[in-house]
Structures are given as structure tokens and as C-alpha cells.
Amino acid sequence: MTRPLTAAQRRLIEAADPETGRLKGTEAQLTALVKRxxxxxxxxxPHDHFLTPAGHRAREARSEPPENEPQAHASAGGVFTAxxxxxxxxxxxxxxxxxxxRSAWQGMxxxxxxxxxxxSTNRPCAWERTHLVQAAALALEAAGYRPAGAADGDDGYQVRETPQPDAVAVYAPDAAxxxxxxxxxxxxxxxxxxxxxxxxxxxYVLASPRRV
Incomplete structure (x- = not known):
């Protein structure tokens, strides 16, 4: 089970720069937030520390992110699970x-x-290039598209891996x-x-991150 944030950690997050998410604190405090x-x-x-999208959401909600939210990518800056x-x-x-x-997309x-x-903010970063499916799904969900449900025939999008190491496939119920x-x-x-x-x-749509 994920431990609740301490009062000091909450204060640190809430005091982060509202535009950049830059954090100020002791090395131990900042390291603890990175691990989470x-x-x-x-x-x-100068190797400053910044809020990840999960950190931005924690500040916005003033509560701990959901316990079942994956944190495997913490070292790159935890990205919202689209x-x-x-x-x-x-x-x-x-x-x-x-x-x-919306908060996750702004954090990205x-x-x-x-x-x-x-x-540059107009092309994917290194984290997105190593988490293609999640990154593409975030872009679509942030744009307001509805993902498909579990039932066959659902009318939302689906993002899937492909044999190509740098591309994903996107499926949708109609051409439009x-x-x-x-x-x-x-x-x-x-x-x-x-x-x-x-x-x-x-x-289907075959999509890969633009490099230039």
C-alpha cells in the first residue's frame, strides 16, 4: 500500500513553482519525492528538481495519487496512465x-x-519514446477522444504495440x-x-514520435 504523503512533502509540493513545477527542499526531501x-x-x-505529472495532480487534488497508479517510470518523471x-x-x-x-497533458x-x-514542446520527449502506447493514448485522451471499452464493437479508439520498435497502431470504429x-x-x-x-x-493509423 502506498504510504500517505507527509506534511512536509505536501508543503513542498504545494510550494512548487506554479508554472514550471520547480521544487525547493533538502536533498533528502526531494529524493523521497522522486522515489514516489x-x-x-x-x-x-544545476540538476534542479521538478514535479512530474503525477506530482502536479497531487498538488491540484491536494491528495495522494491513486494507490494503483504505476510508478515504474519515476526516474523519468511519472506520467499519467492514459x-x-x-x-x-x-x-x-x-x-x-x-x-x-488535462493536468497530465500539461505535465507532459x-x-x-x-x-x-x-x-521544444511540439515533439515527444525521451520518456514518450520509451512508452509509446501510453504517450499516444495520453495525446488522444487529452484531445477529448473516448477510448474503447472492454466490449467488442465499442466505438472508441484503441492504441496497440506493433512489431516496429518506434511505432504504435491506433484503431477507430470509422474512417472519420x-x-x-x-x-x-x-x-x-x-x-x-x-x-x-x-x-x-x-x-489503422501507424504513428511514431517525430524527431525534428
């Missing part, structure tokens, strides 16, 4: 989910700014939504094109 996936240490000098489509038990819907998604843009060599998903990903810094599966004749 709520902060990351910038790789370039819905990839087809989850058997989707997260809560409604305004709270909308706020979480800040992570791009802080970790891309040229501080598929085209819209491709345009959204292109606007979020991805290269996207529509293709047809030879065996099933099913249309």
Missing part, C-alpha cells in the same frame, strides 16, 4: 477524470520543455475518427499515416 514518482531530477546542471482502449475496468469518468487528463508538455535538448486521431497525433508531435492490414483489411 512525484518529482524528477533534471539531467542537466486509457489505451479495451481496459476491463476503466478509471472513473466525469469531471475528475477530465481534470486528471512541461516534461518535454525540461528534457528536450532545445526545450481514424482520420481525426491521425491529425491529433500529428498536432502532438507524431508522424502518422493510415494503412490497411493485409489479412483483415482493417484500417
Amino acid at each position: 514518482g512525484l518529482a524528477f531530477r533534471h539531467p542537466r546542471p 486509457r489505451v482502449g479495451g481496459e476491463p475496468a476503466p478509471p472513473a469518468e466525469g469531471p475528475s477524470r477530465t481534470r486528471e487528463v 508538455l512541461e516534461l518535454r520543455r525540461m528534457t528536450n535538448p532545445d526545450a 475518427m481514424l482520420r481525426a486521431c491521425a491529425e491529433t497525433l500529428e498536432g502532438a508531435g507524431w508522424q502518422a499515416g493510415e494503412y490497411t492490414e493485409p489479412r483483415t483489411r482493417r484500417r
Whole structure:
């Protein structure tokens, strides 16, 4: 079970810079937040610490992130677990989910700014390139698209891995939504094109992070 934040950790998070998420505290305090996936240490000098998207959400909600939220990526800055489509038990819907998604996307843009060599926010960062499915799903969910449910025939999007190491496949129930998903990903810094599966004749979008 995830331990609750201490009073000192809450104060640290709430005192972070509202624009950049930059944190100030002792090395031990900052390291503890990094281990919880709520902060990351910038790789370039002066190696300041900043809130991750999960840290931004914790500050916004003034509560601990959900206990079942994966933190495996804490060293890169914990990224919000977007819905990839087809989850058997989707997260809560409604305004709270909308706020979480919006906060996660803003946190991702800040992570791009802080970790891309040229501080660019218009193309994916290193974390996204190693978590392609989650990154593409976040871009789609943040744009307002609804992910597919667990039932067959559901009318939402699905993001899936592909044999290509740097690309994901996006499926949608109709041509219009598929085209819209491709345009959204292109606007979020991805290269996207529509293709047809030879065996099933099913249309899909193949997307990969743009590098320049």
C-alpha cells in the first residue's frame, strides 16, 4: 500500500513553482519525492528538481495519487496512465477524470520543455519514446477522444504495440475518427499515416514520435 504523503512533502509540493513545477527542499526531501514518482531530477546542471505529472495532480487534488497508479517510470518523471482502449475496468469518468487528463497533458508538455535538448514542446520527449502506447493514448485522451471499452464493437479508439520498435497502431470504429486521431497525433508531435492490414483489411493509423 502506498504510504500517505507527509506534511512536509505536501508543503513542498504545494510550494512548487506554479508554472514550471520547480521544487525547493533538502536533498533528502526531494529524493523521497522522486522515489514516489512525484518529482524528477533534471539531467542537466544545476540538476534542479521538478514535479512530474503525477506530482502536479497531487498538488491540484491536494491528495495522494491513486494507490494503483504505476510508478515504474519515476526516474523519468511519472506520467499519467492514459486509457489505451479495451481496459476491463476503466478509471472513473466525469469531471475528475477530465481534470486528471488535462493536468497530465500539461505535465507532459512541461516534461518535454525540461528534457528536450532545445526545450521544444511540439515533439515527444525521451520518456514518450520509451512508452509509446501510453504517450499516444495520453495525446488522444487529452484531445477529448473516448477510448474503447472492454466490449467488442465499442466505438472508441484503441492504441496497440506493433512489431516496429518506434511505432504504435491506433484503431477507430470509422474512417472519420481514424482520420481525426491521425491529425491529433500529428498536432502532438507524431508522424502518422493510415494503412490497411493485409489479412483483415482493417484500417489503422501507424504513428511514431517525430524527431525534428
